[in-house]
Amino acid sequence: MILIHCLAAIIASLCVATFFCTTVLVELFGSTMAIEAAKSLIVWPGLFVLVPSIVVAGSSGFVLAKTKGNRGGLIQNKKKRMPFIALNGLLVLVPCALLLDSWASNGGLGTRFYIVQLIELIAGAINLLLLGKNMRDGFRLTNRFRN
Template sequence: MILIIHRFTAPIAILCIALFFSATIFVELYGSAESIATVKSLIVWPGLFILVPAIALTGGSGFALAKSRKGKLVQQKKKRMPFVGANGILVLIPCAILLDLWASAGVFDAYFYVVQAIELLAGAINLILMGMNMIDGFRMNGRFR
């Protein structure tokens, strides 16, 4: 059951972050102020209410699965997950909420774009780390060599 939870929630978490990242870039390049505000609002609700449980369930199920396993790949995955969680809790969630508040108020100043850049960088880092964990998981299961 834990493996099923892990295999279900991990792709949801990765897809959420990838969707938030790509939607942000797309709307910043091609959207209006109203569309930017809409995307920022959707990232917070319902986005974070999908992403946060998905990451929590992925991390929890991953640690539960790792208890019975040993090896270099397991250790690498264990080392990455605290960074993913901390990055999400300390950077991504506050940035998303702050950007939503500013965008809904029509405040698109230098602070908005600095926080936006921080959010995009943190999102890219999480995507890379989660992708590395996914690849290592596939290697552990024999899907990749």
């Protein structure tokens, strides 16, 4: 179960990091066609990799938490972060990705596109930070790091 949880968490984190970095790079250095392609790829296959990996990581994490006890509050910290990560993803990141893909594919790279893009980047950065903290605490739970 630990291996499944770890792999799912790594896949989810890599997806969010890839989406974030791709968005920043394509906005800074890419053409309109590159922006359209990036937004399309984030939706498909991106979201169809990300969403299941978050579900598997979250559900396997809850199963593992029952077997680990409190462990100095590390599990409680992870449990507190997960609802925010999930809600941020479902209520902000997924709708932003769908909107941005739709607008980009229809040539709508105007002001509203960039406002929503900024919201998506901020929400993505927050989720990356929280996923990173969960990963750090997970490593501590399995004695991968001593701090």
